[in-house]
Amino acid sequence: MLQSDQQTCMLCDGKIETAVHLFLHCDWVAKVWYEITRWLGFTLIIPPNLAIYFAMWATCVSNKKEKKGICLIWNAFMWVVWKTRNRCIFNNMAAICEEVVEQIKVMSWQWFIGTMAKAPCLLHEWKWSLIDCCLGFSDI
Numbered sequence: 001m002l003q004s005d006q007q008t009c010m011l012c013d014g015k016i017e018t019a020v021h022l023f024l025h026c027d028w029v030a031k032v033w034y035e036i037t038r039w040l041g042f043t044l045i046i047p048p049n050l051a052i053y054f055a056m057w058a059t060c061v062s063n064k065k066e067k068k069g070i071c072l073i074w075n076a077f078m079w080v081v082w083k084t085r086n087r088c089i090f091n092n093m094a095a096i097c098e099e100v101v102e103q104i105k106v107m108s109w110q111w112f113i114g115t116m117a118k119a120p121c122l123l124h125e126w127k128w129s130l131i132d133c134c135l136g137f138s139d140i
């Protein structure tokens with residue numbers, strides 16, 4: 001029996017929605033994580049909580065610029081998944097994994113070029129190798 005302040009996850013339509021479920025353990029979100037980590041070339045096992053997962057991400061890259069880049073991906077992931085969850089609940093829209101993965105790539109790229117005086121890479125370059133593009137971060 002559900003408590004009144006609990007609701008089931010709209011993305012997998014079953015489990016109780018908690019933050020750790022929504023952003024980490026949901027079967028639907030796990031597919032998105034899989035696609036994103038595959039894109040980045042990481043092989044990660046989903047851990048029990050987000051803090052551990054973030055720490056695992058940080059060890060996948062070797063320098064500060066790359067870390068900045070994967071932080072952009074992390075933040076874009078949280079933002080896009082949250083927006084998607086809200087659209088499912090309030091607009092009754094379906095969550096499509098491929099679309100969400102694409103939105104995460106585009107949003108992180110937009111944030112990346114927003115930190116620069118001039119565009120350091122094109123979207124297709126970002127999609128091709130985010131790590132190479134991150135070398136374009138300023139040293140400050």
Ligand SMILES: [Zn+2]
Pocket residue numbers: 009010011012013014015021022025026027028
């Ligand atoms: Zn779920």
